[in-house]
Amino acid sequence: MMYIFMLAFAAIVSAHHEQPQQYRAQVKLAEPKGDQVHGNITFTQLADGKVHVAGTIIGLPPGHYGFHVHEKGDISGGCASTGSHYNPHHKLHGHPNDVERHVGDLGNVVFDENNVSVLDYVDSVISLTGEYSIIGRAVVLHEKADDFGRSDHPDSKSTGNAGGRVACGVIGIL
Secondary structure, eight states: OHHHHHHHHHHHHHHHHHSOOOOEEEEEEEOTTOSSSEEEEEEEEOTTSOEEEEEEEEOSOSEEEEEEEESOOOOEEEEGGGOSBOOTTOOOOOOTTOSSOOTTEEEEEEEOTTSEEEEEEEESSOOSSSTTOOTTSEEEEESSOOOTTOSSSTTHHHHTTOOSEEEEEEOEEO
């Protein structure tokens, strides 16, 4: 009887170790000087290493707006204290599907006629684990569309010419 129990216990432990641990993080976006723009975004590390990004942001007129992970999780001075886009590999700014892009380049979010943006996509560069984890960094929603580094504007290759910072929040473990 003890032998059967030991085999069952070993099978359970083995099965448990075969299941990859799923890491999750969340950011609560807020407008530093008001509450018109706000939202919650969840990041889930998938078994293949990619990260599922899902959530809702409310409060901007219909259109496209730059959405990035910034290097610092410091919002003590509002969104301005979050630093630059998270770019540990010192690459030029780009589209989320480009090889040449910042780790923090998450492209644009799109707001509909109800002033709502629903996010539901997978990113292959950001991570919730390892040396280049986005945990503890900030997410920033910008005032204009990201041009993905493809325009002649002087800020295009560094920020996507996405303009000022509308809302931000620090990414924390769930």
